[in-house]
Amino acid sequence: MNIAHQQSSDPVRTRLLKAALECFLADEYHKVTTRLIAEKADANISMIRYYFGSKEGLYEEMIRDTLGPLLDVLDGPMLSSAEGLSSFFRLYYDTMTTRPEFPKLILKVLALNQGPGRRFIQQLLERGRTRGARKVADLKTQGQIAPSIDPDILRMAFVSLAMTPMLLKDIFEEQMGHAMDDAFIEDLASFNGQLFTAGLAPAAHR
Template identity: 90%
Template sequence: MNIARQQPPDPVRTRLLKAALECFLADEYHKVTTRLIAEKADANISMIRYYFGNKEGLYEEMIRDTLSPLLDVLDGPMLSSAEGFSAFLRLYYDTMTERPEFPKLILKVLALNQGPGRRFIQQMLERGRTRGAKKVADLKMYGQIAPSVDPDVLRMAFVSLAMTPMLLKDIFEEQMGHALDAAFLEALADFNGRLFTAGLAPAAPP
């Protein structure tokens, strides 16, 4: 019996995505050239056309490559109970610690309409909204959270707790006098997760 094996990531494609992320985070979209990305990735510029079609296609795939693992959680077991929010926040903090400027890039695209990705990001966020609403319905059905929880309120609360530490990272570190390192973010994820668990819990019977 033949068992399908998952193909390993293509190293050139992976390098191009990494180089694109570094370039787009460091400069405005219109100032970043495909030649610069190819040089940083040690790849031929024709490979950008081969894998992504053009600069905009590479830009969108870079965003998808970063956000998809976070959205895929909504289809998995991590949020099968309210306690899973700590793990979800931890995953978000870990992901964005590796790319600390990424939330600012998303904010620039959505709020300032910089770069071509506004519609694409909105589509991804809407996919997350739909999946999140289904997850909330499942948690309600199994008595994990209160029936009165509004999925959109929950989503906005989560985004606020997730993005704010990364968007204001430099300010927080200056005020506290130390870095938002792995240990601090672990404690923050645990604390915020417990806030969610307490806030979502069904009311105790009188």
């Protein structure tokens, strides 16, 4: 068993990451103490230093732990065709539905520079940008998407459709008069995936 797998399966480390997510999403960074996180995780405070080095290290690992599976998709088979975008939307919505404050946290860090991690999050997003551009190039080579597609425009369009429902979830639910439940999210992911598939297709397939 390699070290990365050992860490990901370590119950104390897992509890600390879960507790950190709950604490940082519920309150401002400077108000969250390592003691509070350790107590919520039912762990010794020294384990935070052991696994993450510091409070900021834990904060960064919490973000990496949440965004990692989404970025890993860019290296996997899900987006080997334009149709996989529906699955990618669904993965994003599912990830953020279980962490509804997370998009707001990212927005606060990047737009308002509140809390640490701005450079770290930008590095993660740049990694996603690079991987995404490579995936777009592959799909162009295979003739699955139009050669004129700009990968940066595609990325911005995806982020807009992915983040907005999560950022404005309460407002949308109030306007619609019902919850964005699992069935609604499934339909939304499918519809957005179809929009992208149609928009990306070479002219002969439209």
